[in-house]
Amino acid sequence: DENLLPADWPFFTRQTRLVLANSGRIDPENLEQYIACGGYESLAQVLHDMTPDQACDSVVQSGLRGRGGGGYPTGLKWQLVRKGSGSRKFIVANGDEGDPGAYMDRSLMESDPHRILEGIAIAGYAIGAEQGYIYVRGEYPVAAQRLRKAIKDAERAGLLGSRVLDSSFSFRIDIRIGAGAFVCGEETALLASIMGRRGQPRIRPPYPAEAGLWGCPTLINNVETFGNIPSIFSIGPQAFNAIGNGKSRGTKVFALCGEVVNNGLIEVPMGIPLREIVFEIGGGLANGAAFKAAQTGGPSGGCIPAEKLDTPVDYENLQALGSIMGSGGLIVMGEQSCMVDVARFFMEFCLDESCGKCVPCRTGTVEIYRLLSRICNGSASQRDLQTLEQLCQMVKDTSLCGLGAAAPNPVLSTLRWFRAEYEAHVSQRRCPAG
Amino acid sequence: MSEAVATTETTEVEEPVIDLALAEEVIQKYKDIPGNLMPVLQGIQDAYGYVPRITVDYVAERLNVYPSQIYGVLTFYAQFHLKPRGKFIIRVCMGTACHVLGAERIKESFYDRIGIGHAETTPDRRFTFELVACLGACGMAPLSMVNDETYGKMTVQKVDEIIKEYSSLPI
Ligand SMILES: NC(=O)C1=CN([C@@H]2O[C@H](COP(=O)(O)OP(=O)(O)OC[C@H]3O[C@@H](n4cnc5c(N)ncnc54)[C@H](O)[C@@H]3O)[C@@H](O)[C@H]2O)C=CC1
Ligand SMILES: Cc1cc2nc3c(=O)[nH]c(=O)nc-3n(C[C@H](O)[C@H](O)[C@H](O)COP(=O)(O)O)c2cc1C
Ligand code: SF4
Ligand code: FES
Numbered sequence: 001d002e003n004l005l006p007a008d009w010p011f012f013t014r015q016t017r018l019v020l021a022n023s024g025r026i027d028p029e030n031l032e033q034y035i036a037c038g039g040y041e042s043l044a045q046v047l048h049d050m051t052p053d054q055a056c057d058s059v060v061q062s063g064l065r066g067r068g069g070g071g072y073p074t075g076l077k078w079q080l081v082r083k084g085s086g087s088r089k090f091i092v093a094n095g096d097e098g099d100p101g102a103y104m105d106r107s108l109m110e111s112d113p114h115r116i117l118e119g120i121a122i123a124g125y126a127i128g129a130e131q132g133y134i135y136v137r138g139e140y141p142v143a144a145q146r147l148r149k150a151i152k153d154a155e156r157a158g159l160l161g162s163r164v165l166d167s168s169f170s171f172r173i174d175i176r177i178g179a180g181a182f183v184c185g186e187e188t189a190l191l192a193s194i195m196g197r198r199g200q201p202r203i204r205p206p207y208p209a210e211a212g213l214w215g216c217p218t219l220i221n222n223v224e225t226f227g228n229i230p231s232i233f234s235i236g237p238q239a240f241n242a243i244g245n246g247k248s249r250g251t252k253v254f255a256l257c258g259e260v261v262n263n264g265l266i267e268v269p270m271g272i273p274l275r276e277i278v279f280e281i282g283g284g285l286a287n288g289a290a291f292k293a294a295q296t297g298g299p300s301g302g303c304i305p306a307e308k309l310d311t312p313v314d315y316e317n318l319q320a321l322g323s324i325m326g327s328g329g330l331i332v333m334g335e336q337s338c339m340v341d342v343a344r345f346f347m348e349f350c351l352d353e354s355c356g357k358c359v360p361c362r363t364g365t366v367e368i369y370r371l372l373s374r375i376c377n378g379s380a381s382q383r384d385l386q387t388l389e390q391l392c393q394m395v396k397d398t399s400l401c402g403l404g405a406a407a408p409n410p411v412l413s414t415l416r417w418f419r420a421e422y423e424a425h426v427s428q429r430r431c432p433a434g
Numbered sequence: 435m436s437e438a439v440a441t442t443e444t445t446e447v448e449e450p451v452i453d454l455a456l457a458e459e460v461i462q463k464y465k466d467i468p469g470n471l472m473p474v475l476q477g478i479q480d481a482y483g484y485v486p487r488i489t490v491d492y493v494a495e496r497l498n499v500y501p502s503q504i505y506g507v508l509t510f511y512a513q514f515h516l517k518p519r520g521k522f523i524i525r526v527c528m529g530t531a532c533h534v535l536g537a538e539r540i541k542e543s544f545y546d547r548i549g550i551g552h553a554e555t556t557p558d559r560r561f562t563f564e565l566v567a568c569l570g571a572c573g574m575a576p577l578s579m580v581n582d583e584t585y586g587k588m589t590v591q592k593v594d595e596i597i598k599e600y601s602s603l604p605i
Contacts, residue, residue, distance in 0.1 A: 100568035101530030138513050139569060141582075174467075177476060180512030182567070196471030198510040214468070255572055257531040263573040298530065331530050345533050349567060355510075 010280040011262050016243065018235075018251050019227040020267045023111035028146050031153040034114040040159050042233035046122050047167045055126035056082055059229070061237035063249030068094055068185075068222030069297065069326045070402075071248075071315040077219065080209040081127045084217030091123055091132035092194065092213070092220040095143065096178050096185035099298030100349060102329035104253040105223045107265050109136065109143035112227070113150035117173060119226030121160060122233070124171040127219050131172050134223070135190055138178040147175055182353035186401050187220045189355070200355045201401035222327070224253060245271020248314035248325075258295075258331040259286050268313070275309040278332055289334030292433075293417070297326025299346040299353075300406030302413025303339065322413040324406075338433040339418040340425055343411045344372040350407040361404025364395035368411065375422060378429035385426055389415065450518070456481040457489045461496050471497065471507060475514060484515040520555045520562035521605045522580050524548075524596075529568030531575040540576050541565060543593040560605050 007013075017023075026033040034040070046055050060075030081089060093116060097105040109116060120132045136144045151173050155161040162170040176194050183189050184199035191212050193199040212218020228250060232240045241249050248270040254277070257263050261283035268277060274294060278284070285291055293303040296313075302323035304311065311317050315325045333342070351365035371388045374380040392408035399405040415422060424432045460477035464470040474493060479485050485508060494501040508514040526541050545551065548561050555562045569577050574586025578593075580600060585592060 097570070098567075100528075100533075101572055102568070103570035103572055106570040137570075139566070176472065178511075179472065179476065179514060181510060193472065195469040196507070198506050200510075257572040257575065258534050295530070329530065331534060333534060337534065345530070352567075 011264075011266075011283065014272075014276060014281045015267050016251050016269045017267050018231040018240075018243075019108065019115070019224060019253055020111075020265065021231070022115065023107065023265075026112070028111050028113055029149055031114060031150070031157060034112070038234055039114055039230070040118055042230040043118050043121050043125075043159065044165055045233055046125055047165055047169055052082060052126045052128060055122065058237045059126070059232060062228075062232040062240040063244070063247070064225065064228055064232060064240070065248065065315065066222060067224035067228070067252065067327070069099075069300065069324065071325060074221060074225055077209055077221070078123065078126055080207075081217045081219040084210055086216040088131070088214075088216050089127055089129040090213040090216055090218040091120055091127070091129045092187075092190065092208075092218060093120055093132065093134040093223050093226050094185065094187065094190060094220055095134055095136045095140070095223040096190060097137050097140075097327065098182040098185040098353075099300075099327050099329050101257060101295075101298060101331050102255045102327050104255055104265060104328045106137070106140050106143055108224060108227050108253070109134075109140065110146055113143075113147045114154065115230055116147070116223050116226050117150055117154055117160065119229035120173060121164065121171050122229050123219060123221070123226065125169050127217075129219070130170055131174070133174050133176050133194055133213075135176045135178060135184075135194060138180050144175055144177055151175070181355070182349075183355045183401070183403055186403060188401070190220070191218065198355075200357050201403075203400060224328075243269050245269075245312050245314045246316055248316065252313070252325070252328060254328045254330040256282055256330050256332070259289055259334040259337075260284070260332040261286050270314045271312040271317075273310050274304060274313055277313065277330065278309070282332065285332065285334050287334075289336065291332070292335050292337055293333050293339065293342075295323075295331040295333065295342065295410075296329065297324035297406075297409070298329045299349050300324060300402065300409055301326045301329075302409050303333075303342065303417060305417040322409070322416050324409070336434055338376070338431050339414040339421050340372060340376050340431070343414045344369065344376055346410040347372055347407065350403065354403065354407075358398075358400040358404065360395045360398040361400070361407065364391060364399075364404070365407055367391055368395065368408065372411070375425045376431075378425060380426050382426060385422060452482065452486045452488050454489065454492055457492050458496075461493065465497075471499065471504070475504070475508065479514060484518050487516070517555070518559065520559050522560060522600045522603075523562045523564060525564045525566050525569065525579040527567070527569045527575070527577040527579075528565050529572065529575075529577075531572035532568075532577055535575045537576045537588075539590060540578060540588045540593060543590045544578075544597075547593060547597045558605065560601070 056078045064074040065071040181199050184193045186201045189199040189201040208218045208220050251267050253267045295303050318325050347369045354361045356362045396408045464473045490504050550563050552565045576588045578585045578588050
């Protein structure tokens, strides 16, 4: 029934679909349909007309950055792994998608699995790997099953396996399934999990690009990052680079949800003002509520207040506001949402998911959660508010991995933009949001 | 809710007899791939519905690893279960989108109706109850699932309907 919606709605016309070009248009279980849309042409082009170095260079020129949240330049990472020394090299696609309120990766894996395989295979050729893994979140059985079928079909068609498309390049992809640990999305934890261990992060460097699976140079990228690769080669790196804003090039897929009229997955050029996402694509707030904040980056991110609605949505601008681009969760909140409660919600998530390896995160998240609870129920003092800020800073500075280091972000960002709301909870023992 | 938390009969559930042939089948499938411990344990869980204690010793011997190492893995990941589970697994999403749209209320009404808390199983092994973070269908928040069936835009009334429906099915 999606086809019955008017195609000239801003919800559709304001989007730029590269990664999601085929999603909803083709049968994800049908290889022929993917090929009919130009699928695997990029792989053929790379294998037949380009050296691995040229392939890496094209990705550099495109300006693509990691869509897993960190935004590290993808081409640079490919070059590092390509130059890395090791008996073998590996590729890992991160499809663990743990951020609550985000489902871009799930959609992509379910609606266009071949696009991801093609991206991974191109990377395999470019860095010199023969084996790739896709790590799929345990909660996504349909995604795993479609990827498995896609791999089988591609192998049968000579698009994966030995001597891909009659070239000298051989490449296999296997699926690994997560088992319910958010921290396993962190790359070093994910690698431990693939090797059959507890999924606990380790200190970097060495980065996986140097020492990853079984000590070998390993390229790890998010599945949406890989989903961009076929487009870079089909439209050309320059055309790809022409989309975007500042140092953020291309498009980003967001899961737009919360109190907004049009919920759903959207793909927009980077740099689009937040206001356009919320009010034009999203159709404004549901039930006529006033906009209060948009949360990006999930438990590692922050809230953007109404006065910053004109901010261009890209890596640098969001970071300047104390939030992050993150993986693409975008939750719209109306005037009735209590910002302290939102901060507490994410802190509860982090304390549950902390792997316990390092002290600041293991005990710090619990203490911060207690302080936030006290503020929420009106039993906190001014001193608690001070302690809260100090503790957040300490956990941020001293945690071993990104989970702990980013856990205080939702608190710090709501403190920054909605301090009065915290103060009201403390001094008047009431919640101004109702 | 306090009532719900107090229920811990799950520990009394007796382990059924375990046929190790199923475990051996799983091991055969993965024995030659590197890093096979997770897929083996996941396969065993699929075969038995949980990871029976005796299969841990068996895997340890066959893959030449310590049982402690296996327990280390099993207890790290939330989706491994060391005890038999209910026929119907009720999952309530507590993710951000669901939280903003009232997941707390849905959780409380499930607690009230079936009297068990997170990760617990009713004594008759009809229901297992789980709180999860984001089921990846936030557009339909608040979301719940029973086994593979998804229930979007949950309300307290829908909780009643779900309980009624699954209580009438045979176990
Ligand atoms: N997708 C999701 O569900 C979630 C995503 N995240 C995101 O994860 C991000 C944090 O992840 P991290 O891996 O800690 O980010 P990071 O910024 O430290 O690293 C990003 C990537 O660049 C690589 N890299 C960075 N410096 C490098 C160097 N000098 N040499 C070689 N490679 C280098 C890393 O190996 C990694 O692959 C956050 O921005 C957050 O948004 C966090 C939680 C969940
Ligand atoms: C706690 C934590 C969870 C993460 N979860 C994910 C995830 O689910 N998916 C993902 O792609 N990256 C996740 N990351 C980021 C990865 O560590 C890594 O930066 C990313 O996979 C690199 O890919 P990219 O360069 O394509 O973004 C997580 C990081 C942290 C600290
Ligand atoms: S910061 Fe948290 S999740 Fe990361 S290693 Fe330390 S305890 Fe584990
Ligand atoms: S937050 Fe509930 S399905 Fe995503």
